[in-house]
Amino acid sequence: MAREAIFQRFAAREYRSARDWYVARSQRVGDRFTTAIAAAVERIVKAPESCATVVGEYPYASVRGFPYALVFRQRSIDMIVIVAVAH
Numbered sequence: 001m002a003r004e005a006i007f008q009r010f011a012a013r014e015y016r017s018a019r020d021w022y023v024a025r026s027q028r029v030g031d032r033f034t035t036a037i038a039a040a041v042e043r044i045v046k047a048p049e050s051c052a053t054v055v056g057e058y059p060y061a062s063v064r065g066f067p068y069a070l071v072f073r074q075r076s077i078d079m080i081v082i083v084a085v086a087h
Contacts, residue, residue: 003045005072005080014085018068036063040070041082048074058083 007015015037023030040061044051051059051072060069071084 003048003078003080005041005045005082007082007085011070011082011084018085018087033063033066036065037068037070037085039064044070044072044080044082048072048080060086 019030019033019037022033040063044061048059051061053059054071058071058073060071062069067087069086070082071086072080072082075081
């Protein structure tokens with residue numbers, strides 16, 4: 001069974017806002033940001049237990065090349081919820 005990741009509504013809004021900011025400056029950088037977010041999500045899905053933990057119970061994965069981290073929680077064995085796209 002494949003694990004799935006979804007963005008909580010607030011996290012999706014944070015992601016879109018950051019992506020739009022980068023795209024407004026450069027489509028190329030916006031594309032790199034989108035690719036870096038997808039890679040971070042993939043790392044989380046493949047091995048959520050390998051991620052560092054923020055204060056409390058929330059693990060996170062850094063977005064390589066950008067000053068962001070994806071904060072998440074594992075809702076079930078096959079469902080991960082991204083709760084923040086933190087700057």
